[in-house]
Amino acid sequence: MSTREPAVDKATFAPPAQSAIATIGGKIAWVTASYLVLLAIAVLMVAPFIAMISVSFQTGSRAATFPIDWIPDAPTLKNYRNLLEHSDILRWFANSLVVAVVGTSISIATATTAGYAFARMQFPGRSVLFWAFLAMLMIPGEVTLIPQYMLLAKIGWVNTYQALILPGVTSAFGIFLVRQYLQGLPKDYEEAARMDGASEFQIFLHVVLPMLTPAIATLGTLQFLNYWNDFLYPLIVTSTSGMRTLPVGLATLQTPTGGLPELLAGATVAIVPTVAVFLFFQKYFVRGIATTGLK
């Protein structure tokens, strides 16, 4: 920008007193407009969820067609009961929970150990291996899906918990995150523990892991949501209703009652935990996204 332009602007200014009033007026108008836009979009963001929850507590042939009752007159749990009776939703919920919790735990265990090795140890092949891991960030899961499935079919793992859990534990992002985080921390405590004769594994367990808590929370939140929300992969590796995860079970659900309200009840059951996890670990999730941005 040239330096002459502002001078021209100043010359056209009104007397100071009036300009101050104009500025305050403009500011109030601007803030009001900002709030209106933000509020309108917030309503659009939340409304589909409110509609889903409202209708999930209503029954009758017209429950799911327009106009809907945003606040149910006579809320009922009938849709939830129907879903419990006519579908495997409890089983799907349990499957989702087991897969997400076990998978996330293994992810954390493997990413922290590998990240620690990359951050703190010297060994031949270090940079090659690190790049080999990072390269996997560039290959979308859809590309490796078919060979993964063929491998699982070969070893007889299709429709098992191993299949739902193990391929997903590999998080190149997690290894990268742990390494970056550790490189920003001093080595003093580790070296002190080494002087005291602690073994490498003891150092990792009692010194490094506690320091890594924030990175673990970030990785854990992201991985939990990945597992809980994943669709294409669990759709392919499961073949019976009893092995489905929640999204796959609900998406392939043929309700005998044919009811939409039941499906919305199921969606409510599946969505509420993710929102809860997010609200609880908000800070770490936001940090995870910021790390994606800084990659």
Add this chain to the structure above:
Amino acid sequence: MALAQPHVPVEEMETSRKRKSRKVSRQTLVAYAFLAPSLILFAIFRHGPAVFSLFLSLFNWTMVDDPEFVGTQNFTRLAQDDIFWKALWNTVKYTLFAVPPDIAIALVLAVLLNQQLRGMRLFRLAYFIPVVTSGALVAIVWRWLYQPRGIINGYLLDLGLTPQRWLTDIDLVLPSIAAMAVWKHVGFNMLILLAGLQSIPPELEEAARLDGAGRIRIFFNITLPLLKPVIVLATILTTIGSFQMFDAAYVMTGGGPYYASTTLVYYTYLKAFDQYQMGYGATIAFVLFLIILVVTLIQRRVMKGDEDVY
């Protein structure tokens, strides 16, 4: 990214070669012990399949009959496959419908939120909830919203507008799904752009304000150019995500009507897991990989260009 070099003092390196080599090999052993679980899991479930997928595209592989080597036949077949070209074009169109509004709305939201007014945390939370929910479940909910006699058409009627066949009209189905994708994803870009805005030194905008520059001028002449790298990043990440669209096509339309919402990933799924043509499916997936690779390389190039400028 440069890896940190070992800080080994020269004297230590020269003394007692024997002792050092024993020490190094011990540390190597420990390091590989720590790496082993990741190495094994990645080799089996990521690197192995990645290499195998290349190999697979050279075969007819049905999971039932013996695999048959066909050379580049899958690729020539792909070139003549009208539905493949339609799926590719659908994916590109969908990306064009979804990405620009996603970035534009996210930018507006980020700028408004960056004013540090009261209640901003609450707004940020509201925009972010769709981001953390499952794409398949969101698709179930939106399939219901988009019904012919659904909520969206209902409110359109109330406003005196014409109801639409959102998911069954050939020309409307991709924009409809894209609108849902923007709704679901805009909070993610909002967050990245907000982080970018917060990293711009406030002195720059302050100086421009003191010089009498208006809000709009400051935004276009100072904020936007400084934010460019973050906007590029958000655009690339969103584009890559759009190219991988599957959940909505599966849940809402089954790729229809008349293949109008069949995307590359959905077509891969159809070929590999509906018709068990693993080799041909892998060939389509390989094309997807190439596209994403090119997009990523473009990002690298654009980002590098920025470093040269500043």
